[in-house]
Amino acid sequence: MASERPADGTVGKALDVLELVAGHGAPVRFSDLLSVSDHPKATLYRLLQTLTNQQMLRHDAESGTYSLGVRLVRLAHSAWSQSSLAPIARPHIDALSQATGETIHLAQLDAGHVLYVDKRNAARAIEMFAQAGRVGPAYCTGVGKAMLAHLDPEHLDEVLKAQSFHRHTANTIATAVDLRAELARIRARGYAFDREEHEPGIICCAVPILSRIGKPIGGLSITSSTNRATLEDLETHADKLLNAAGRIAEDAESWRFPERI
Missing domain, CATH: 1.10.10.10 (Winged helix-like DNA-binding domain superfamily/Winged helix DNA-binding domain)
Incomplete structure (x- = not known):
């Protein structure tokens, strides 16, 4: 409004x-x-x-x-080409999708929220909120938490103020204190989970795409439903996610991709 x-x-x-x-x-x-x-x-x-x-x-x-x-x-097409990771990441998320057979999401932080910029559907597609072009919450999505975990403290403080902390499901992290604790675990582990925190039945494993100086320029996730996978199943693909994120970051560096929150 x-x-x-x-x-x-x-x-x-x-x-x-x-x-x-x-x-x-x-x-x-x-x-x-x-x-x-x-x-x-x-x-x-x-x-x-x-x-x-x-x-x-x-x-x-x-x-x-x-x-x-x-x-x-x-x-919009020009903005997508010039300011989005999608064109740079396309071959890497194509390969990741083929290797895992699951849904792959590519996202960026935009004003403290998650902007989904590309997606590859699984062999058997799943209905879910995340679609290219949609904006979602950062505090209760795997890609959002993966990126938040690597913001510097000042930027993180700003971004947390922009979160609504609406409880979408019984598993949603609903306070800044609990989210900060979760982000610390993500930094230590190297990747994040969505434990049905945004949508019932939807789970994911996600990693940040980090610039040369360690700032998040995007996030990458593998997503499935509890009807056909567990978090442990998705976690087996964590190394593939991290490798793909590293390759995307290298290509983005060559294109001087802008860092932003």
């Missing part, structure tokens, strides 16, 4: 509207946007018109709906 963001003028308002349209997940009518927007009717209409004129949104006159425009898609 607009009220949850700092005041950034017209640009900030326009980005709010883009997020509303994108978050709907399907073409959306003006009335539906108005019902969830903090902008007055006239302001929302003006912003939609401007975004449509600039091809950031597309308006279907027949259905009266708005959807993401071709210009925004082009920008």
Whole structure:
């Protein structure tokens, strides 16, 4: 919602509207946007018109709906190519997927949350939240915890303030104190687990992708369901994950991939 963001003028308002349209997940009518927007009717209409004129949104006159425009898609593709680990990591996660037969996720930290940037499905795909392009919580996902464990103390303090600590399942770590203890164990072990902490029945083993100076530039995980694997099963692939993460980090170094939290 607009009220949850700092005041950034017209640009900030326009980005709010883009997020509303994108978050709907399907073409959306003006009335539906108005019902969830903090902008007055006239302001929302003006912003939609401007975004449509600039091809950031597309308006279907027949259905009266708005959807993401071709210009925004082009920008998103450029951002994916220039700022995402995905193009660099692609051959390595392809090989990891083939070697393990399980689902592989590639993620980065974005403003203290997990941004999934690529995914390879298992031979038998599993329905789950994590999909490329989605943003998830860092404190209760394997890739999130693997990356958090390697932030420097100052950055970790900032990121922990951004966590909601909502209890998604009975296994969710729901306090900063408990999370810090978990992160210490992850640093000592070298990899993280998701013990059905975000979704019931979904488990994973995850490792950080670390820059030459030890900062997390991404995370890599192997994910399965409790119907067909155990954490011990996934842990047998930890060395493969660590090796793949190391190779991705080496390639990222050559591309001078930006470090960020």
